[in-house]
Amino acid sequence: MKISVVIPVYNAEKYVQKAVESALQFREVSEVILIEDKSPDNALEVCRILAEKYDKVKFIQHPDKENHGAGPSRNLGIENATGDFITFLDADDYYLPNRFDAEKILFQNPEVEGVYGGLGVHYYSQKAKKQYYTVFEDRLSTVYKEHHPKEVFPGLTHMRGSFGIITLNALTIRKSSLLSKMNILFKPLRFHEDTEFLFRLSYYLHLYPGILNQPIAMRGVHEDNRITDIETKKIKPSITRVLLWNEVYNWAYQEKTMREDFKIHIKRMYLSFEIANASFLKKMSMLTKFALKDSKIISKGIYNINFRPF
Structure with a gap:
């Protein structure tokens, strides 16, 4: 396997090194692509340092060097990816050592176009835990049982009872299937661009369950998470x-x-x-x-x- 890890970077100077190094631990990872999205903090310099330090790390920006959002940044990463498989990682999250254990086996079957697993929670500080524990607790974000690929789209869109969720950080996609079956990748939405993408992905591609009963990656929760603003109703x-x-x-x-x-x-x-x-x-x-x-x-x-x- 040759895996390209796509990491949009915005306001994550404190966390992106941990994300990058968690991906570099795998020999299957051929490259880590950092897309610096005109971050207001010092993330630009951190990305440059990481690209100089590690041969597998590539650092790019949008052509106009302006802010475009997570979706278009991921699209730019996919466009520049050379691996046979695409994975995503938010700059404040990280992979666990079992991240590709199931994928290495499942992708030997050419019919498998994507594999998803479970995502855990890591609180970067006691303050963040105090603020957001009622939102995330220590729950595993996962699909609750193994499903046939034809059941994934109905499950994600709430047509089939209690299904669970798929997260980008725990998803691996066969690049050839992604590019041949989806004319539009991530849309430039301000919120829920990942959910919208996953709905369409599960409709067009055959997605299979990997490790569902334990995390293969961790969501990093801190005071500046964009998603926590939604989950805690700061944004309706x-x-x-x-x-x-x-x-x-x-x-x-x-x-x-x-x-x-x-x-x-x-x-x-x-x-x-x-x-x-x-x-x-x-x-x-x-x-x-x-x-x-x-x-x-x-x-x-x-x-x-x-x-x-x-």
């Missing part, structure tokens, strides 16, 4: 989810191979979040419109969930 999560599901809805209804029942479910999810975030009068107006023009959505039960807070 219902608004960001409306934007996410609107994006998924637009994609699903343009995808000619998408099953009709999948489209209806995705539309229901989008409208549920949109209505939940609307004023009372707008809720009534929207529900009346759906009752008159979109009975399929009503019959699927949108009225049962759109009044509770998210």
Whole structure:
């Protein structure tokens, strides 16, 4: 295996060295690509030092050297990757020694296009633990049991009961499958760009379970995590989810191979979040419109969930 590890770097000068060195411990890793995204801290200099210190570390920026966000930065990393497999790592997270134990075996089967595993939690300080333990606790982010690849897309999009989640840090993708089956990689979304990408990835590629009952990578939690602002409702999560599901809805209804029942479910999810975030009068107006023009959505039960807070 020749693995390219793609690491977007923004405001992570304190953590990126640990991320890089956690990836370099594997002989299967042929390169670590750092995409410095006009970070406001000293991450640019740290990236330069790491690239000088380690032969496998590549350091790049966007052509205009401006900030473009995590999604476009990952796209730039993929564009510059030379490995046969792509993995991702956030600059404040890190890999564990068992990161590629399952992948080395599973990818011997050419039908396997992606492998996912479990993600643990590491608190960088007692202050961070005190602030965010109620959000993350010591939970393992994982898919709860082994599923056939055809069940992954319905599971991630909440069509199949309690499924669990796939995270980028615990995902490995066959690059040839990614580039041949997905015309659009990460979209330039401010929030949930990874979730939107994973929805589409699980639809187009055959994703298989790796190690699910223990972590193969760790989420680093500190006071400056962007995701913690959402999880702790500093940023209203219902608004960001409306934007996410609107994006998924637009994609699903343009995808000619998408099953009709999948489209209806995705539309229901989008409208549920949109209505939940609307004023009372707008809720009534929207529900009346759906009752008159979109009975399929009503019959699927949108009225049962759109009044509770998210």
